[in-house]
Amino acid sequence: MAGGVADEVKLLGHWGSPFVTRVKLAFHLKGVSYEYAEEDLHNKSELLLRSNPVHKAVPVLIHNGRPICESQVILQYIDETFDGNLLLPADPHERAVARFWAAYIDNEMGAPWEKAYRARTAEERAEWMKQIVAAVDALEGGLRECSKGKGGFFFFGGGGVGYVDVVLGSLVPYVHAAVVLSGDRLFDAGRTPLLAAWLERFGELDLAKAVLQDVDKVVEYSRAIYARNAAGVTS
Numbered sequence: 001m002a003g004g005v006a007d008e009v010k011l012l013g014h015w016g017s018p019f020v021t022r023v024k025l026a027f028h029l030k031g032v033s034y035e036y037a038e039e040d041l042h043n044k045s046e047l048l049l050r051s052n053p054v055h056k057a058v059p060v061l062i063h064n065g066r067p068i069c070e071s072q073v074i075l076q077y078i079d080e081t082f083d084g085n086l087l088l089p090a091d092p093h094e095r096a097v098a099r100f101w102a103a104y105i106d107n108e109m110g111a112p113w114e115k116a117y118r119a120r121t122a123e124e125r126a127e128w129m130k131q132i133v134a135a136v137d138a139l140e141g142g143l144r145e146c147s148k149g150k151g152g153f154f155f156f157g158g159g160g161v162g163y164v165d166v167v168l169g170s171l172v173p174y175v176h177a178a179v180v181l182s183g184d185r186l187f188d189a190g191r192t193p194l195l196a197a198w199l200e201r202f203g204e205l206d207l208a209k210a211v212l213q214d215v216d217k218v219v220e221y222s223r224a225i226y227a228r229n230a231a232g233v234t235s
Protein backbone atom coordinates (compact mmCIF):
# COMPACT_ATOMS: atom_id res chain seq x y z
CA MET A 1 0.00 0.00 0.00
CA ALA A 2 1.14 3.52 -0.83
CA GLY A 3 0.25 6.73 0.91
CA GLY A 4 3.44 7.27 2.89
CA VAL A 5 4.90 10.70 3.53
CA ALA A 6 7.21 10.29 0.53
CA ASP A 7 4.29 9.91 -1.88
CA GLU A 8 3.48 12.82 -4.14
CA VAL A 9 -0.31 13.03 -4.42
CA LYS A 10 -1.72 15.88 -6.46
CA LEU A 11 -5.32 16.48 -7.54
CA LEU A 12 -6.19 18.77 -10.43
CA GLY A 13 -9.75 19.94 -9.91
CA HIS A 14 -12.44 22.55 -10.14
CA TRP A 15 -14.39 23.54 -7.03
CA GLY A 16 -17.82 23.12 -8.68
CA SER A 17 -17.20 19.71 -10.22
CA PRO A 18 -19.01 16.76 -8.60
CA PHE A 19 -16.50 14.45 -10.32
CA VAL A 20 -13.73 16.18 -8.39
CA THR A 21 -15.77 16.21 -5.18
CA ARG A 22 -16.00 12.41 -5.18
CA VAL A 23 -12.20 12.14 -5.29
CA LYS A 24 -11.97 14.56 -2.35
CA LEU A 25 -14.56 12.42 -0.49
CA ALA A 26 -12.47 9.27 -1.10
CA PHE A 27 -9.27 10.96 0.10
CA HIS A 28 -11.05 12.21 3.21
CA LEU A 29 -12.40 8.72 3.97
CA LYS A 30 -8.96 7.17 3.51
CA GLY A 31 -7.21 9.93 5.44
CA VAL A 32 -4.86 10.69 2.54
CA SER A 33 -3.24 14.16 2.40
CA TYR A 34 -2.86 15.64 -1.05
CA GLU A 35 -1.92 18.79 -2.88
CA TYR A 36 -4.84 20.43 -4.65
CA ALA A 37 -4.56 22.61 -7.77
CA GLU A 38 -7.67 24.54 -8.88
CA GLU A 39 -8.04 24.65 -12.68
CA ASP A 40 -9.55 27.46 -14.72
CA LEU A 41 -11.60 25.37 -17.17
CA HIS A 42 -11.61 28.27 -19.65
CA ASN A 43 -7.83 28.47 -19.56
CA LYS A 44 -6.56 24.98 -18.72
CA SER A 45 -3.05 24.51 -17.36
CA GLU A 46 -0.31 22.83 -19.38
CA LEU A 47 -0.19 20.21 -16.64
CA LEU A 48 -3.88 19.34 -17.12
CA LEU A 49 -3.60 19.22 -20.93
CA ARG A 50 -0.51 17.02 -20.68
CA SER A 51 -1.97 14.77 -17.97
CA ASN A 52 -5.40 14.22 -19.57
CA PRO A 53 -4.79 14.75 -23.30
CA VAL A 54 -7.83 12.66 -24.28
CA HIS A 55 -10.61 14.42 -22.34
CA LYS A 56 -8.79 17.53 -21.05
CA ALA A 57 -11.10 17.34 -18.04
CA VAL A 58 -10.83 17.30 -14.26
CA PRO A 59 -10.36 15.43 -12.02
CA VAL A 60 -6.87 14.18 -12.67
CA LEU A 61 -4.93 12.46 -9.91
CA ILE A 62 -1.16 12.61 -10.26
CA HIS A 63 0.46 10.01 -8.05
CA ASN A 64 4.26 10.11 -7.95
CA GLY A 65 4.28 11.83 -11.33
CA ARG A 66 1.86 9.41 -13.03
CA PRO A 67 -1.59 10.73 -14.03
CA ILE A 68 -4.85 8.82 -13.59
CA CYS A 69 -7.99 10.17 -15.29
CA GLU A 70 -11.76 9.64 -14.98
CA SER A 71 -13.31 9.97 -11.53
CA GLN A 72 -14.51 6.38 -11.11
CA VAL A 73 -11.16 5.02 -12.32
CA ILE A 74 -9.47 7.34 -9.81
CA LEU A 75 -11.73 6.13 -6.98
CA GLN A 76 -10.88 2.52 -7.73
CA TYR A 77 -7.17 3.39 -7.92
CA ILE A 78 -7.37 5.12 -4.54
CA ASP A 79 -9.16 2.10 -3.09
CA GLU A 80 -6.50 -0.29 -4.37
CA THR A 81 -3.51 1.91 -3.58
CA PHE A 82 -4.05 3.63 -0.24
CA ASP A 83 -4.61 2.19 3.23
CA GLY A 84 -7.88 2.67 5.07
CA ASN A 85 -11.37 1.25 4.81
CA LEU A 86 -12.18 -0.23 1.42
CA LEU A 87 -14.77 1.66 -0.60
CA LEU A 88 -15.77 -1.32 -2.73
CA PRO A 89 -17.09 -4.44 -0.98
CA ALA A 90 -14.75 -7.43 -0.60
CA ASP A 91 -17.24 -9.90 -2.11
CA PRO A 92 -16.87 -10.05 -5.95
CA HIS A 93 -20.62 -10.14 -6.60
CA GLU A 94 -21.24 -7.21 -4.26
CA ARG A 95 -18.38 -5.35 -5.95
CA ALA A 96 -19.99 -5.94 -9.33
CA VAL A 97 -23.37 -4.69 -8.06
CA ALA A 98 -21.73 -1.58 -6.57
CA ARG A 99 -19.93 -0.86 -9.87
CA PHE A 100 -23.22 -1.33 -11.75
CA TRP A 101 -25.04 1.29 -9.66
CA ALA A 102 -22.08 3.69 -9.71
CA ALA A 103 -22.02 3.51 -13.52
CA TYR A 104 -25.82 3.88 -13.55
CA ILE A 105 -25.57 7.10 -11.53
CA ASP A 106 -23.15 8.64 -14.03
CA ASN A 107 -24.87 7.38 -17.17
CA GLU A 108 -28.54 7.79 -16.24
CA MET A 109 -28.42 10.70 -13.79
CA GLY A 110 -25.15 12.52 -14.48
CA ALA A 111 -25.37 12.53 -18.28
CA PRO A 112 -28.93 13.97 -18.52
CA TRP A 113 -28.01 16.39 -15.74
CA GLU A 114 -25.15 17.69 -17.82
CA LYS A 115 -27.59 18.04 -20.76
CA ALA A 116 -29.95 19.97 -18.46
CA TYR A 117 -27.08 22.34 -17.67
CA ARG A 118 -26.38 22.84 -21.36
CA ALA A 119 -30.08 23.41 -22.21
CA ARG A 120 -30.92 26.69 -23.89
CA THR A 121 -34.40 26.99 -22.36
CA ALA A 122 -36.16 26.17 -19.08
CA GLU A 123 -38.55 23.84 -20.99
CA GLU A 124 -35.68 21.84 -22.47
CA ARG A 125 -34.10 21.64 -19.01
CA ALA A 126 -37.39 20.37 -17.50
CA GLU A 127 -37.42 17.48 -20.04
CA TRP A 128 -33.95 16.35 -18.94
CA MET A 129 -34.95 16.67 -15.29
CA LYS A 130 -37.82 14.22 -15.96
CA GLN A 131 -35.27 11.62 -17.12
CA ILE A 132 -33.24 12.16 -13.97
CA VAL A 133 -36.33 11.67 -11.79
CA ALA A 134 -37.01 8.32 -13.57
CA ALA A 135 -33.40 7.25 -12.97
CA VAL A 136 -33.65 8.17 -9.28
CA ASP A 137 -36.74 5.94 -8.99
CA ALA A 138 -34.66 2.98 -10.25
CA LEU A 139 -31.78 3.93 -7.95
CA GLU A 140 -34.14 3.54 -4.97
CA GLY A 141 -34.15 -0.20 -5.81
CA GLY A 142 -30.36 -0.11 -5.99
CA LEU A 143 -30.10 1.25 -2.46
CA ARG A 144 -32.44 -1.51 -1.25
CA GLU A 145 -30.35 -4.15 -3.05
CA CYS A 146 -26.92 -2.90 -1.98
CA SER A 147 -27.75 -2.33 1.68
CA LYS A 148 -29.97 -5.37 2.35
CA GLY A 149 -28.87 -7.71 5.10
CA LYS A 150 -26.39 -5.11 6.37
CA GLY A 151 -28.35 -3.80 9.32
CA GLY A 152 -30.70 -1.29 7.70
CA PHE A 153 -31.05 0.72 4.52
CA PHE A 154 -28.58 3.34 5.66
CA PHE A 155 -25.97 3.54 2.93
CA PHE A 156 -25.22 1.68 -0.29
CA GLY A 157 -22.19 0.36 1.59
CA GLY A 158 -24.49 -0.99 4.37
CA GLY A 159 -23.85 0.51 7.80
CA GLY A 160 -21.02 2.69 6.46
CA VAL A 161 -20.22 4.81 3.43
CA GLY A 162 -18.98 2.83 0.41
CA TYR A 163 -18.16 3.29 -3.25
CA VAL A 164 -21.69 4.08 -4.49
CA ASP A 165 -22.24 6.49 -1.59
CA VAL A 166 -19.12 8.41 -2.60
CA VAL A 167 -20.22 8.56 -6.26
CA LEU A 168 -23.75 9.68 -5.37
CA GLY A 169 -22.59 11.82 -2.45
CA SER A 170 -20.73 14.07 -4.84
CA LEU A 171 -24.10 15.07 -6.33
CA VAL A 172 -25.69 15.99 -3.00
CA PRO A 173 -25.16 19.79 -3.25
CA TYR A 174 -26.67 19.65 -6.76
CA VAL A 175 -29.66 17.65 -5.49
CA HIS A 176 -30.32 20.42 -2.94
CA ALA A 177 -29.64 23.15 -5.50
CA ALA A 178 -32.22 21.64 -7.89
CA VAL A 179 -34.96 22.34 -5.31
CA VAL A 180 -34.01 26.04 -5.28
CA LEU A 181 -33.35 26.31 -9.02
CA SER A 182 -36.36 24.50 -10.46
CA GLY A 183 -38.41 23.11 -7.58
CA ASP A 184 -37.33 19.53 -8.48
CA ARG A 185 -37.13 17.43 -5.33
CA LEU A 186 -35.20 14.51 -6.82
CA PHE A 187 -34.99 12.49 -3.60
CA ASP A 188 -38.54 12.80 -2.37
CA ALA A 189 -39.72 11.22 0.90
CA GLY A 190 -43.00 10.13 -0.77
CA ARG A 191 -41.55 8.74 -4.02
CA THR A 192 -38.11 7.50 -2.93
CA PRO A 193 -38.17 7.23 0.89
CA LEU A 194 -34.89 5.30 1.17
CA LEU A 195 -32.98 7.86 -0.89
CA ALA A 196 -34.62 10.75 0.96
CA ALA A 197 -33.39 9.22 4.25
CA TRP A 198 -29.98 8.55 2.63
CA LEU A 199 -29.74 12.22 1.60
CA GLU A 200 -30.36 13.37 5.15
CA ARG A 201 -27.99 10.82 6.67
CA PHE A 202 -25.20 11.57 4.17
CA GLY A 203 -25.51 15.30 4.82
CA GLU A 204 -25.07 14.75 8.56
CA LEU A 205 -21.68 13.06 8.13
CA ASP A 206 -18.54 14.98 9.12
CA LEU A 207 -17.24 13.84 5.74
CA ALA A 208 -20.00 15.73 3.93
CA LYS A 209 -19.58 18.81 6.10
CA ALA A 210 -15.84 18.84 5.42
CA VAL A 211 -15.92 18.25 1.67
CA LEU A 212 -19.21 19.16 -0.03
CA GLN A 213 -19.71 22.55 -1.66
CA ASP A 214 -21.96 25.17 -0.12
CA VAL A 215 -25.44 24.85 -1.71
CA ASP A 216 -25.90 28.64 -2.14
CA LYS A 217 -22.61 28.79 -4.04
CA VAL A 218 -23.74 25.90 -6.28
CA VAL A 219 -27.07 27.67 -6.95
CA GLU A 220 -25.24 30.86 -7.92
CA TYR A 221 -22.77 28.91 -10.10
CA SER A 222 -25.62 27.00 -11.79
CA ARG A 223 -27.53 30.21 -12.55
CA ALA A 224 -24.42 31.66 -14.16
CA ILE A 225 -24.04 28.54 -16.37
CA TYR A 226 -27.75 28.66 -17.33
CA ALA A 227 -27.36 32.32 -18.30
CA ARG A 228 -24.26 31.60 -20.42
CA ASN A 229 -26.01 28.74 -22.22
CA ALA A 230 -29.19 30.73 -22.77
CA ALA A 231 -27.01 33.44 -24.34
CA GLY A 232 -25.34 30.82 -26.57
CA VAL A 233 -21.85 31.32 -25.09
CA THR A 234 -19.86 28.21 -26.00
CA SER A 235 -16.45 28.51 -24.33
Ligand SMILES: N[C@@H](CCC(=O)N[C@@H](CS)C(=O)NCC(=O)O)C(=O)O
Binds near residue numbers: 016018019041059070
Ligand atom coordinates in the same frame (compact mmCIF):
# COMPACT_ATOMS: atom_id res chain seq x y z
N1 LIG B 1 -16.38 11.31 -16.95
C1 LIG B 1 -15.52 12.29 -16.35
C2 LIG B 1 -16.23 13.63 -16.36
C3 LIG B 1 -15.32 14.77 -15.93
C4 LIG B 1 -15.89 16.12 -16.34
O1 LIG B 1 -16.86 16.23 -17.10
N2 LIG B 1 -15.25 17.18 -15.84
C5 LIG B 1 -15.63 18.52 -16.22
C6 LIG B 1 -15.85 19.40 -15.00
S1 LIG B 1 -17.30 18.92 -14.14
C7 LIG B 1 -14.50 19.13 -17.03
O2 LIG B 1 -13.36 19.14 -16.63
N3 LIG B 1 -14.83 19.61 -18.22
C8 LIG B 1 -13.85 20.15 -19.11
C9 LIG B 1 -14.29 21.39 -19.77
O3 LIG B 1 -15.25 22.02 -19.28
O4 LIG B 1 -13.71 21.75 -20.78
C10 LIG B 1 -15.14 11.85 -14.94
O5 LIG B 1 -15.88 11.04 -14.36
O6 LIG B 1 -14.10 12.26 -14.44
